[in-house]
Amino acid sequence: MCQPDGGLKAVFARLIAATGPITVAHYMAESNARYYGERDPLGRAGDFITAPEISQMFGELIGLWLADLWLRAGRPTPVHYVELGPGRATLARDALAAARRFGLEPKVHFVEASAALAALQRAAFPGAIWHHDLASVPDEGCLLLVANEFLDALPVRQLVRTPGGWRERMIGWDGTGLVALAGERPMDLAVPPQFADAPEGAILETSPAAASIAAEAARRLRGQGGAALIIDYGYDAPQLGSTLQAVRAHARVDALAFPGEADLTAHVDFAALAQIAQAQGAQFLGTVGQGAWLRAMGIAARAQALARAAPEQAEALRAAMDRLTGEQHMGALFKVMGLTAPHWPEGAGF
Ligand code: SAH
Numbered sequence: 001m002c003q004p005d006g007g008l009k010a011v012f013a014r015l016i017a018a019t020g021p022i023t024v025a026h027y028m029a030e031s032n033a034r035y036y037g038e039r040d041p042l043g044r045a046g047d048f049i050t051a052p053e054i055s056q057m058f059g060e061l062i063g064l065w066l067a068d069l070w071l072r073a074g075r076p077t078p079v080h081y082v083e084l085g086p087g088r089a090t091l092a093r094d095a096l097a098a099a100r101r102f103g104l105e106p107k108v109h110f111v112e113a114s115a116a117l118a119a120l121q122r123a124a125f126p127g128a129i130w131h132h133d134l135a136s137v138p139d140e141g142c143l144l145l146v147a148n149e150f151l152d153a154l155p156v157r158q159l160v161r162t163p164g165g166w167r168e169r170m171i172g173w174d175g176t177g178l179v180a181l182a183g184e185r186p187m188d189l190a191v192p193p194q195f196a197d198a199p200e201g202a203i204l205e206t207s208p209a210a211a212s213i214a215a216e217a218a219r220r221l222r223g224q225g226g227a228a229l230i231i232d233y234g235y236d237a238p239q240l241g242s243t244l245q246a247v248r249a250h251a252r253v254d255a256l257a258f259p260g261e262a263d264l265t266a267h268v269d270f271a272a273l274a275q276i277a278q279a280q281g282a283q284f285l286g287t288v289g290q291g292a293w294l295r296a297m298g299i300a301a302r303a304q305a306l307a308r309a310a311p312e313q314a315e316a317l318r319a320a321m322d323r324l325t326g327e328q329h330m331g332a333l334f335k336v337m338g339l340t341a342p343h344w345p346e347g348a349g350f
Contacts, residue, residue, distance in 0.1 A: 031262075145229070166204070207268070
């Protein structure tokens with residue numbers, strides 16, 4: 001057998017040699033745990049740039065959305081701001097600065113798996129509380145939940161249609177590299193009827209991890225009050241096809257080539273999340289394009305106000321707004337899903 005490079009790829013090669021191919025979900029979970037654990041991947045010097053890193057306007061409008069709802073809900077206390085995968089805490093900083101002007105000063109909770117990023121978050125929010133998942137977030141007081149580009153990093157499971165029926169999609173080792181292949185166990189019963197007869201080679205992707213977080217978030221909203229904004233790239237009607245992709249140094253790379261050294265993501269199935277959240281008793285406000293939502297929240301007026309205060313920034317502000325809202329940039333592919341507790345007022349922008 002040809003020797004693989006060091007690092008996680010070598011670990012996978014040994015594991016597969018010893019126990020056989022691993023699932024796509026296993027591959028993605030291990031790769032991203034290694035990837036996020038060791039670095040700050042954000043920014044020009046990193047691998048990718050997210051909306052809050054493009055402009056302060058993004059976080060500010062999220063903060064206004066939360067403050068508006070909280071005020072109209074009657075300023076309930078205690079109130080907790082809970083952000084999933086807060087990265088450099090840029091969004092939290094901008095959102096909570098905007099919210100503070102309306103008297104909203106929640107306790108801050110971060111759900112973060114990366115020690116490297118938690119250290120950056122601690123520098124910005126020394127008083128915050130960190131969690132591994134939602135389970136340890138207080139179960140008293142209303143929750144204002146935010147997740148931007150978090151769910152796309154969670155592992156997806158893939159099923160593939162073979163001549164013999166549906167199988168789990170697995171990752172094996174062909175002697176020189178990692179390769180995708182079909183598992184042996186029949187998985188036909190795991191496929192919804194509308195896809196049962198999909199053509200050979202079709203791939204059905206689901207995210208059990210995202211589903212369980214949506215269920216827990218919705219259950220908490222129903223029991224404790226509050227609202228959630230989930231923002232990510234994804235689709236809002238069931239579809240077939242693999243959306244697994246890897247990005248390194250701002251370029252797409254082969255998803256199997258650099259495990260642990262490239263950001264692995266998959267598109268978020270917003271239709272599935274909405275269904276789950278509603279089944280758990282949350283009020284579903286809608287899923288809209290990021291561009292439409294930011295425009296409805298007044299991004300143009302905010303850009304103008306910032307440009308008046310700093311005219312030399314006018315061109316940069318216009319470019320940032322275009323990047324966040326333009327249909328050919330982040331405006332259409334990225335979506336915003338809103339949830340509230342039942343009987344809470346409806347949030348703006350949906
Ligand atoms: N929301 C930030 C960062 C997005 S990157 C922004 O918009 O800039 C993804 C974030 O999710 C990182 O903070 C990463 O460390 C975190 N993350 C990824 N997988 C996670 C997991 N399984 N559990 C907790 N945090 C995770």
